[in-house]
Amino acid sequence: MSRADMNNERFMVLSDVTKVYPMGEAQVEALRGVDLQIKAGEFIAVLGPSGSGKSTVMHILGCLDTPTSGTYHLDGVAIQGLNPNELAEIRNRRIGFVFQSFHLLPRATAGENVELPMVFAGVNAGERKTCAESVLEQVGLKERIKHLPNELSGGERQRVAIARALINKPSIILADEPTGNLDSRSGAEILGLFENLHAEGRTVILVTHDEAIAQRAHRVIRIFDGEIE
Numbered sequence: 223m224s225r226a227d228m229n230n231e232r233f234m235v236l237s238d239v240t241k242v243y244p245m246g247e248a249q250v251e252a253l254r255g256v257d258l259q260i261k262a263g264e265f266i267a268v269l270g271p272s273g274s275g276k277s278t279v280m281h282i283l284g285c286l287d288t289p290t291s292g293t294y295h296l297d298g299v300a301i302q303g304l305n306p307n308e309l310a311e312i313r314n315r316r317i318g319f320v321f322q323s324f325h326l327l328p329r330a331t332a333g334e335n336v337e338l339p340m341v342f343a344g345v346n347a348g349e350r351k352t353c354a355e356s357v358l359e360q361v362g363l364k365e366r367i368k369h370l371p372n373e374l375s376g377g378e379r380q381r382v383a384i385a386r387a388l389i390n391k392p393s394i395i396l397a398d399e400p401t402g403n404l405d406s407r408s409g410a411e412i413l414g415l416f417e418n419l420h421a422e423g424r425t426v427i428l429v430t431h432d433e434a435i436a437q438r439a440h441r442v443i444r445i446f447d448g449e450i451e
Contacts, residue, residue, distance in 0.1 A: 233425065234260040234283060234394075239292035241278050241448075252278040254448040255292070260427070262297075262393070265420040267439035268429045275448040277398055280429045284317050284396045285309045314343055318387030322399035324379045326371040326386075332358065333367040336386045343390060357385040361415060377408030384415055395419055398429045413438050 241253040252275045260266055260283075270276040281287040282294055285301055288309075294301045296312070304312070313319075326335045336358060337350040345353075358364045361381040371379055380400060387395060397416065401409030413435065420426045420440075428439055436442045444451040 233262040233297055234258075235293075235295045236279075236282065236289075237293045237295075239282065239289040239294060241275075241282065241287070242290045252448055253282075253289075256445075256448070256450055258443065258450060260425065262425055263420075263423055265417070265426045265440040266428065267436035267442045268427065268445060269431070269433065269436040269442050270445040271431055274445045276429050276431075276445050278448075279445065280396055280398055280427065283427060284319060284394075285312050314339060314390060316392050317394045317396060318384075318390070318392040320380070320383050320387050320395065320397040320400045322402040324371070324383045324403075326379060326382060328371055331368050331370060332363060332374065332382045332385075335371070335382055336389055338386060339390050353389055354385070357388045358382070360388065361385045375408070376404050377411060380404060380408070380412050381415070384412070388419075392424070394425045394427070396427050396429075399431070400428070401430075401432075401435060409435075 236256050236258040239253055239256040240251065243250045243252055256275075256279065258279070268276045268279055278287070282289060285296070288294070288302045301309070301312075327338070333351065333354045336354040340350040340353060355364060355367060358367055361384055363378060363381050363385065366374060366378060371382070374382065395416070400416075401412050404412060416426050416428060417438065426439075428435070430436050
């Protein structure tokens, strides 16, 4: 195997990862010795019931949280050794997040919501607007750029959230139950968008409790009681 192939195999690596949350005097062990390797450019589904630990895996993979023990390496970098500012930079530069509840600012237009990551990155207003128009066109919503979230359907709001995730051209897309608040038709359209993003070369990680949705991915990781089956 070539060095490039080895690096590709080890793009995202969890090694013996645990995550423990204090709950009063008790402790909840959300992850129990998880080992996981994800190649660059894969389309992965992390499948499990509520409380299984799948969202905790996503938070660690997305640098939103760090392991209690074990290690996480992203493209060769030991994430657990980084400070909060370094983690924030990785999230803003390399990772796009899509959540079940959209997390759109209610008083901001679709375009302004999409621009938000570029605001944090210090990009000037003209460039932000141009980029927002481009990614909203990519998800089929260019004509809705001046609409507020309450003027959009659920499927349209999720498309805005996906456009926002794409604005900084991340190589990794993490989606946590992205079709959970959508009807079946809108959900199918959103899954089609993720398939297109994967076809463009991005690493897509989809967290879900739904077996049918998980089967749209190219590899399914099953998690139960904090352990990968």
